[in-house]
Amino acid sequence: MTFDRDLLEQYHQLLCTTRLADGYGEFVRLFRFLRVQMEKELPDHTFQAGITENAMDYSYFQCTCPALKSQGLKLTVVFVHRTFSLEVWLSGYNRAQQCRWHEQLRGLPFAMAQNPARQDYILRVPVPEADLGDGDGLVQKLRDTVALIEDSIH
Template identity: 50%
Template sequence: MQFDPTLLETYHTLLQTTDLQKAYQEWLRMFRYLRGALEQQLPRYRFQGSVNENGMDYAYFSFADSLLKKNGLKLVAVFVPERFQLEVWLSGVNRVAQCRWASRLGSCPPPMECSSDPARTDYLVRLPVEADLADGEAVVQAMKHAVEQLLALLSLQ
């Protein structure tokens, strides 16, 4: 198996000439804090055990209460490194549930974005979260607000 030597050298250079490793560790500390704080402040929800990192495409953790779970839905806190953006996603527990809900949801107000193909995406609706990532409590409150906005789309409450 062959690997791209230019990309490997770029990574090596970044590690030697920047604080990439420390910056990543700090970001991960913030995202883990977010998960723990949301778990404490949203006690009716069950949270996935850990933060999942997906090859720097995005990192996430999911959570759901009994009503969401019963309806085949979950919420997902997501960080998209490419855009350096936090988001909250409303997702199906699987693609079948997600497609079933997509046909029921209809449109969503901006800045929410409905999936154009719920059979191929990991979300039904995604909502960007605006907050200063250095201010942990502000991030937690902004995420909670985004959760409330997404839940308002559903007629489950």
């Protein structure tokens, strides 16, 4: 198996000439804080054990509550690295649930998946005015975004 030496060298140079590793460490610290605080803020929700890294495409953690779970739905708090944005996604427990709910939720004012059978969400909502330096403010904005989605589907 071969690998792209130029990309690996560029990565090496970034690590040597910037604070990339420090910045990424700070991001992980922030995202873990958000997951822990959201679990405290939403005691009726069940959260996955930790955060998941997805090759710097996006990082996420998931949660659900009895009302969502009974409908085959879950929420995912997502940080999209390329756009440096925080979002909340509504997803199904499986692709069949996603497709069924995608049809039912089509009229909502959120960004809908183009193809819920191939995408990891039914709909996605950006967290408004997300100041990544304000952890407590982010928790409140996340909580408000979660409530907005849950209220919209009930």
